[in-house]
Amino acid sequence: MSVTAPVTNIARCSLHDGPGVRTVVYLKGCPLRCQWCHNPETWDARPQMLLLPQKCIGCGACTERCPAHRTLDENGPHYRRESCSVCGACADVCTAQAIQRCGEEKTADEVFDTIMRDAHYYRATGGGVTFSGGECLLYPTFVGEIARRCREAGVSCAIESAFAVPWEHIEATIPYIDLFFADLKIPDPEKHRTYTGQDNQRIIENIRRLSHKDTHITIRIPVIPGINDAEEDICGFAEILKTMGPAVKEVELLKYNHLAESKYHAAQETYHAFADAPQSDEYMQAMQNRLAGMTGLTCI
Amino acid sequence: MEAFFDLKRHPVEGNPILMPEYTQADKDSEIEWASIGRCIDSNHTVLGFESVLRHGFSGLLAKAEKYEAKNGQNDMYTAIKQVCRAACGIGQKYAQEARRLRDIGDPAYQREDLDFIIETCSRIPAEPARSFREAVQSLLFAHIVNTWEDYINANSLGRLDQILYPYYKADLDAGILTKDEAFEIICCLWLKLYRSYDVQQSCVGGTAPDGTDQVNDLSYMMLDATEKLDFIRCLSVRYSQKTDHAFITRALEVVGHVGKGVPFFFNDDVMIPALESKGIPHKDACGYTQIGCVETVIPGKSNPHAVTGETNLLKALEYVLGNGHSMMYPSFCPGIETGALSSFVTFEQFYDAVRAQMFHILDLTCAKVKKWRTCSVTNSPKPVKSLLTEGCLESGRDFNDGGALYDYYQIMLGGIPNLADSLEVIREFVYNRQFYSLGEIKTILDENFPDETVRQEFINRAAKFGNDIDSVDSLAAMIINDCCDCLDTLSETYGLSFHAQPFTFLWMVDHGRESAASPDGRRRGEIIAYSLSPMQGRDFSGLTALLNSIAKMPTQRTPGTTSAIVEVDPKLFTDRNLPVLTEIFFASSACGLENVQFNTIDAQTLINAQKHPEKYNNLAVRVSGFSQKFNLLSPQLQDHIIGRTKHACL
Incomplete structure (x- = not known):
């Protein structure tokens, strides 16, 4: 029996999670709770129900199947998460897919087969597979197994991780991974705890250890207006980056956006909006220049 | 333009034109739009324009006289000689007008321009072209002469970069032409050709018989002209794995910049073997180009009878479920009896019946083409086309009388994505999981999905074409293969060469209107899928998955070309x-993608344009094998295009 992990989605033809055409495997479960997270459905490692009222056709099948938990009105099905056992019976009867059970266990074989369907595009474009989440490194055996087979098949592998995991989890995957995307979120440990649920000491230590290995690391900083974009934050990031080893090749700053709002509603989580308008290109460019000047690293 | 889309299929009572005799089954299937068989005997050509450039119409007249002397006088030679004489005179008329303008000193014109026009048009197109300018002028005149015969519609120009290159190169070398001047002349040609509904197709790029790629300066210039002028120009690009990737990047860039779905793309690595499989020698297969939308022609050597026979294969399913009867008009029996539903114990038996009905539809279509052909010999002699198509002068037979060197008929296969999706639902729900009986499915379809949950089940709980899922993609491939086998047999039966063409033009609207609800979740009367694009909105697994699905189709057997519009x-x-994107494109082409066209307008813009047409006058989209201004489309077609999945790369 092949090793399994809870998968929320396998997205094909992504162009933003590493070079070339990529298939991104999203795994469910994360030790952090970053308030700006784009994938709230991946926080809890256990399966959960997603609600997509825009797909609801108002047939009421879910309320008949599980009346204690749901009622139906013109806004679609109501749902009380606290009294749901996530048995999935409602999703079974919802042919319109307005209620979905998210986070089915998939085997490494199954995921590998899906990845390989685009192998010719990876070869042509220098692409490959990217493991993401949630925190994909909660499942080092699963990720390692698929990555090992990908490497044998000539498919390049990348990992997107927050690194808030035991070092052994990271170490186990190093031989098979060509590129690590490592998140740095907030330099100050206490502020980090406030906005993500944990301080950043283990994260920084993990990245630092990895940065002395023979690999390639891209540091990613999600720039959250008013949270981590002040002068003291930039200096703080620079101080951390200066302590990194040679495997850290560049720093990528990510613009904040609102694209995830509907996913919060689907996952019944509270959405935090951190800004109304997107940051300007000039603002991002200035921050890139500042950070590059202080660290000598390439900032994109 | 509207009149064109309302092509009258049925002759008016008392029409003096000879019409074929139809059987009752023929007529029934036409009412259903299951099988429309016409032998298109007008326009839809690419002629041998090189011979006009090389010999002039006076040289061609001499050639006609030579063959007439050899083969004996007949009506065709008489008509051809008249055409040649008239064509020799067209330049003189332009020269005469230019002389008049010069003499009155019309301030709207520069004197040296008029002198140049007088000099050129006094010779052209009677005499051979001596320069790039004369070649372009001669080509345009020859095109006008061709449209005298049967209007502009889909009378196309062919491989302009290849035809004109020798003249361009000689002039550059002789120092009598600059690249800027050549570019301006191409822009002028583009302006002359402009129509609001333009299916005068031109083509750039392509593979030589020795395998080398033929992209040249003019190929790039024609892309540049299309981008610079920013209006719809029907332009296609031929390419192979040997084509310089920079050329395709440039062509894709033009798609993005112009945003009107031009140019579109044809894969030589698939097209050339497909044509060879129909007995066309390699050298000539390498010369192929497109007519109008996506129809394939060997320029100057073939009568392709484009969009000749038109089928809706989704009807095959209706005829199985109705045991020969239509589900739209149950009293009609346009199909054949394939047995009671209870007799289909396995899915294979069920599919055998579907295949029998498909063959029946194709047979009706090809038989009608054969009947039409007999009439078109009498109704539509084509002296211009006979003059500029190899084989006619030589044999003494008209273009529409089998005179062309390659004489074949393109049979359009519509409804393939819907039929494949529907068969997958039946295989899953009736045979594998046994949720429904065939009788229950038929009742649901007859009642047009009274229960929306059932329709959603049919849509969401069985695989759909376009998502790289082998079970359903292989059904689509099997349908095409079976149709190709059938057309091979029918070619023998009727003594005509039939080429498979999985292409619907705009008629997916009419096919849909006349089709009952289908098990893929399509409601009664709803538009069916365009050509080999997935049913609108049913592909949701990303661009690579979509391209993989399309590339699995047995396109080496469909020289009529498939067609797929991808919304990105x-x-x-x-x-x-x-x-x-360029590398994605080459990789999917290596897997067998035959033809792809891109729309690059997001859904929101289209919705805005529907609400405020006055603000979007220049907005154009890929509709079928051609682009059209969005405002000129019917609301139904607009909705269809908005409903197609828009592929982003996350």
């Missing part, structure tokens, strides 16, 4: 993504 996020055409 305009962001994919930005500088950052273009190199990756």
Whole structure:
């Protein structure tokens, strides 16, 4: 029996999670709770129900199947998460897919087969597979197994991780991974705890250890207006980056956006909006220049 | 333009034109739009324009006289000689008018321009072209002469970069032409050809018989002209794995910049073997180009009878469920008896019946083509086309009387994605999981999905074409293969060469209107899928998955070309993504993608344009094998295009 992990989605033809055409495997479960997270459905490692009222056709099948938990009105099905056992019976009867059970266990074989369907595009474009989440490194055996087979098949592998995991989890995957995307979120440990649920000491230590290995690391900083974009934050990031080893090749700053709002509603989580308008290109460019000047690293 | 889309299929009572005798089954299937068989005997050509450039119409007249002397006088030679004489005179008329303008000193014209026009048109197109300018002028005149015969519609120009290159090169070398001047002349030609509904197809690029790629300066210039002028120009690009990737990047960039779905793309690695499989020698197969939308022609050597026979294969399913009867008009029996539903114990038995009905539809279509052909010999002699198509002068037989060197008929196969999706639902729900009986499915369809949950089940709980899922993609491939086998047999039966063409033009609207609800979740009367694009909105697994699905089709057997319109996020055409898009394109082509066309307008823009047409006058979209201004489309077609999945790369 092949090793399994809870998968929320396998997205094909992504162009933003590493070079070339990529298939991104999203795994469910994360030790952090970053308030700006784009994938709230991946926080809890256990399966959960997603609600997509825009797909609801108002047939009421879910309320008949599980009346204690749901009622139906013109806004679609109501749902009380606290009294749901996530048995999935409602999703079974919802042919319109307005209620979905998210986070089915998939085997490494199954995921590998899906990845390989685009192998010719990876070869042509220098692409490959990217493991993401949630925190994909909660499942080092699963990720390692698929990555090992990908490497044998000539498919390049990348990992997107927050690194808030035991070092052994990271170490186990190093031989098979060509590129690590490592998140740095907030330099100050206490502020980090406030906005993500944990301080950043283990994260920084993990990245630092990895940065002395023979690999390639891209540091990613999600720039959250008013949270981590002040002068003291930039200096703080620079101080951390200066302590990194040679495997850290560049720093990528990510613009904040609102694209995830509907996913919060689907996952019944509270959405935090951190800004109304997107940051300007000039603002991002200035921050890139500042950070590059202080660290000598390439900032994109 | 509207009149064109309302092509009258049935002759008016008392029409003096000879019409074929139809049987009752023929007529029934036409009412259903299951099988429309006409032998298109007008326009839809690419002629041998090189011979006009090389010999002039006076040289061609001499050639006609030579063959007449050899083969004996007949009506065709008489008509051809008249055409040649008239064509020799067209230049003189232009020269005469230019002389008049010069003499009155019309301030709207520069004197040296008029002198140049007088000099050129006094010779052209009677005499051979001596320069790039004369070649372009001669080509345009020859095109006008061709449209005298049967209007502009889909009378196309062919491989302009190849035809004109020797003249361009000689002039450059002789120092009598600059690249800027050549570019301006091409822009002028583009302006002359402009129509609001333009299916005068031109083509750039392509593979030589020795395998080398033929992209030249003019190929790039024609892309540049299309971008610079920013109006719809029917332009296609031929390419192979040997084509310089920079050329395709440039062509894709033009798609992104112009945003009107031009140019579109044809894969030589698939097309050339497909034509060879129909007995066309390699050298000539390499010369292929497109007519109008996506119809394939060997320029100057073939009568392709484009969009000749038109079928809706989804009807095969109706005829199985109705045991020969239509589900739209149950009293009609346009199909054949394939047995009671209870007799289909396995899915294979069920599919055998579907195949029998498909063969029946194709047979009706090809038989009608054969009947039409007999009439078109009498109704539609074509002296211009006979003059400029190899084989006619030589044999003494008209273009529409089998005179062309390659004489074949393109049979359009419509409804393939819907039929494959429907068969997958039946295989899953009736045979594998046994949720429904065939009788229950038929009742649901007859009642047009009274229960929406059932329709959603049919849509969401069985695989759909376009998502790289082998079970359903292989059904689509099997349908095409079976139809190709059938057309091979029918070619023998009727003594005509039939080429498979999985292409619907705009008639997916009419086919849909006349089709009952289908098990893929399509409601009664709803538009069916366009050509080999997935049913609108049913492909949701990303661009690579969609291209994989299409590339699995047995396109080496469909020289009529398949067609797929892919709707993509305009962001994919930005500088950052273009190199990756180019490589995606080459990789899917290596897997067998035959023809692809891109729309790059996001759904929101289209919805806005529907609400405020006055603000979007220049907005154009890929509709079928051609682009059209969005405002000129019917609301139904507009909705269809909005409903197609827009592929972003996350």
